[in-house]
Amino acid sequence: MKETGKLIGPFKQLLTMQHLPLKGALKDSELEIIADAGIFIQDGKISVVGDFQGLREALGNDVEIIELNGDFVAMPGFIDCHTHIAFGGSRANDFAMRNAGSSYLEIAEAGGGIWSTVQHTRACSQEELKALTLRRADALLRQGITTVEVKSGYGLKVEEELKTLRAIKEANKSTYVDLISTCLAAHMHPKDHKGTPEDYLYEMGEKLFPILKEEKLTNRIDAFVEKSAFSAEQILPYYKKAKEMGFDLTVHADQFSTSGSKLAVELAAVSADHLEASTEDEITLLAGSEVIPVALPAASLGIGCEFTPARRLLDAGASLAIATDWNPGSAPMGKLIESASILATMQKLSNAELFAAITFRAAKALNLDDRGRLMEGKLADFVIYQTDNYQNITYLQGGLQPKAVWKNGIEVFVNEN
Numbered sequence: 001m002k003e004t005g006k007l008i009g010p011f012k013q014l015l016t017m018q019h020l021p022l023k024g025a026l027k028d029s030e031l032e033i034i035a036d037a038g039i040f041i042q043d044g045k046i047s048v049v050g051d052f053q054g055l056r057e058a059l060g061n062d063v064e065i066i067e068l069n070g071d072f073v074a075m076p077g078f079i080d081c082h083t084h085i086a087f088g089g090s091r092a093n094d095f096a097m098r099n100a101g102s103s104y105l106e107i108a109e110a111g112g113g114i115w116s117t118v119q120h121t122r123a124c125s126q127e128e129l130k131a132l133t134l135r136r137a138d139a140l141l142r143q144g145i146t147t148v149e150v151k152s153g154y155g156l157k158v159e160e161e162l163k164t165l166r167a168i169k170e171a172n173k174s175t176y177v178d179l180i181s182t183c184l185a186a187h188m189h190p191k192d193h194k195g196t197p198e199d200y201l202y203e204m205g206e207k208l209f210p211i212l213k214e215e216k217l218t219n220r221i222d223a224f225v226e227k228s229a230f231s232a233e234q235i236l237p238y239y240k241k242a243k244e245m246g247f248d249l250t251v252h253a254d255q256f257s258t259s260g261s262k263l264a265v266e267l268a269a270v271s272a273d274h275l276e277a278s279t280e281d282e283i284t285l286l287a288g289s290e291v292i293p294v295a296l297p298a299a300s301l302g303i304g305c306e307f308t309p310a311r312r313l314l315d316a317g318a319s320l321a322i323a324t325d326w327n328p329g330s331a332p333m334g335k336l337i338e339s340a341s342i343l344a345t346m347q348k349l350s351n352a353e354l355f356a357a358i359t360f361r362a363a364k365a366l367n368l369d370d371r372g373r374l375m376e377g378k379l380a381d382f383v384i385y386q387t388d389n390y391q392n393i394t395y396l397q398g399g400l401q402p403k404a405v406w407k408n409g410i411e412v413f414v415n416e417n
Contacts, residue, residue, distance in 0.1 A: 020360070028350050086151070146371075271292040
């Protein structure tokens with residue numbers, strides 16, 4: 001039996017993100033913007049969006065009315081489809097050394113790099129990792145982000161990867177945000193592993209994968225395909241085993257050198273993330289596939305490299321998602337609108353392209369089809385801004401903060417400022 005439901009509005013502008021394609025360039029004129037709009041919610045899902053007064057009259061007195069006073073804009077809850085927020089420690093010294101001219105190797109020799117975070121994360125208990133993950137998830141929620149992907153990858157031992165993924169699973173039970181876990185055991189060949197990279201990957205596939213399925217810790221497998229981590233040839237058997245076991249695949253691809261995106265296309269991965277080094281060949285391959293390219297502009301800002309060729313990807317007919325890549329090494333910012341707005345400035349992305357990249361296109365990068373648009377049947381996940389013009393969200397590059405965030409039809413955050 002359905003609940004009576006609640007009607008919220010009126011919104012000066014409501015961006016539904018309906019009727020927009022999954023792939024290709026978008027113009028702002030294609031955005032569906034409903035004026036004086038309302039959202040009618042039942043059982044945590046959107047039942048109707050439309051004219052607030054019209055809905056109020058049609059629904060009668062049997063619904064809860066939440067009437068807003070002032071100018072407000074509503075749009076789908078944002079989706080951060082690539083993060084590493086389950087980690088311990090800090091890499092502030094890495095950032096300082098990098099900006100002072102030190103190389104990746106010099107930073108690693110000074111005790112920094114991914115291995116530094118591995119050591120700090122291993123030193124955390126499962127409960128401590130859960131608490132750290134929750135704290136960062138809450139920071140994302142306050143930005144209007146209602147779904148967050150979270151990777152492991154700082155354990156790099158069977159028991160340590162399990163600890164991280166169990167911490168993420170427990171954190172998911174204690175937050176309003178939906179935490180979507182991903183196993184990134186193939187982040188690098190750990191320094192303390194006695195054997196070849198191939199031996200390590202075989203061990204993870206044989207020992208870790210079955211437990212992931214048994215405990216339902218994740219349905220997603222990721223790997224860092226790069227010269228400093230694993231080559232496409234080394235990682236292929238690992239990915240093939242994951243695919244045979246029914247996992248969705250995603251790839252850290254083309255960050256510093258190419259080969260990862262080609263592998264993502266060959267394996268029909270859900271997404272290929274990073275792509276800063278992608279050339280026209282890789283762009284053409286991705287555009288001709290169903291793989292979702294994911295840009296991570298905060299990583300480009302963090303390490304001072306080129307941005308993902310977002311404009312060329314879209315113009316070639318590819319999709320595009322944008323995520324924070326929140327991690328302690330290359331992307332400590334953890335700010336979605338800020339980094340996405342900077343990418344839009346540098347790559348000349350329309351507001352429609354930016355918002356699609358952090359809503360329904362980002363949902364597709366996580367293989368989710370129940371969110372990312374404000375329309376009948378989708379989760380009632382939405383973010384509310386106190387403004388009369390949705391363009392101010394990107395214009396102010398993160399300076400305009402959400403007034404409220406709704407998740408599954410419940411108001412879970414209110415900005416009292």
